[in-house]
């Protein structure tokens with residue numbers, strides 16, 4: 339089954355064609371990052387406009403690269419939530435129009451379910467059940483992936499997402515948007531014990547996380563150093579920060595594996611590209627004798643191939659939409675409105 343998949347929830351317009359959930363025939367991305375960088379973050383109105391400008395030719399390009407005509411497409415899939423509402427709407431409307439014109443089924447896909455499914459592309463042998471650490475720009479959670487479309491959230495951030503925190507600290511350090519990758523790079527030669535940053539234990543649920551205290555403490559440290567004219571060791575601050583984020587994530591993942599008995603762990607989302615987090619996850623998995631699935635860097639960030647992968651399983655589960663499909667800025671990964 340060839341699925342034409344569309345992703346437009348943030349600042350990447352993407353169209354892919356994926357066969358049977360695992361085989362990527364083509365994956366086209368038009369990134370807007372350079373444009374938003376001027377403003378230090380995503381400008382929603384510009385994002386929507388850029389999606390409109392890019393999406394038609396990107397879809398043509400995807401068909402051309404896959405050497406398929408419209409008749410070769412069996413269904414259309416689209417990210418319908420969560421994301422910047424104007425941006426998601428562009429993809430949803432294009433998806434509806436394409437499905438209607440081609441007389442094919444329309445499959446709505448939750449963006450975060452898509453991030454998890456990026457692992458199905460990278461690892462053809464991976465099948466649920468498994469645990470997944472989702473760490474993106476807008477979401478941070480530990481998910482029990484019981485089946486392709488059946489999930490349970492074990493814990494989630496109670497405030498900021500890990501990626502948001504990376505971007506804010508990166509911005510204050512004068513790094514280009516989005517700050518995560520630059521901060522990661524700078525941390526490579528730093529001493530992660532040089533700056534002491536807080537580790538929080540929020541709420542009653544031991545799997546829940548919090549990043550706003552860490553973000554505030556790091557920003558305060560930077561501003562205080564500026565005020566007293568102290569030169570910071572930026573690389574060591576970045577290394578200490580990456581260590582603190584990893585400490586909020588990895589011990590909780592260990593606890594989840596120990597308590598559930600699961601020995602399969604996947605990681606998903608843009609922050610899954612972080613080298614410290616990847617390293618700590620690999621060490622923990624090795625200690626527990628667990629199999630670990632880390633998506634290649636190309637599949638960590640937003641793309642449409644992951645949407646096409648998840649769409650196949652949504653279709654098999656009967657999750658097909660009609661022309662009344664709407665876009666949502668927020669929606670739980672479990673499917674119900676929040």
Ligand code: KG4
Nearest residue numbers: 474475476501516518522608609612639640
């Ligand atoms: O999953 P994603 O592409 O978009 C959302 O769905 O939110 O994640 C983007 C986030 C940004 O916050 C970016 O700074 C972060 O992923 N990121 C990283 C790295 N590469 C991207 N954070 C830490 N280390 C990295 N190497």
Ligand code: ZN
Nearest residue numbers: 453474639640
């Ligand atoms: Zn994403």
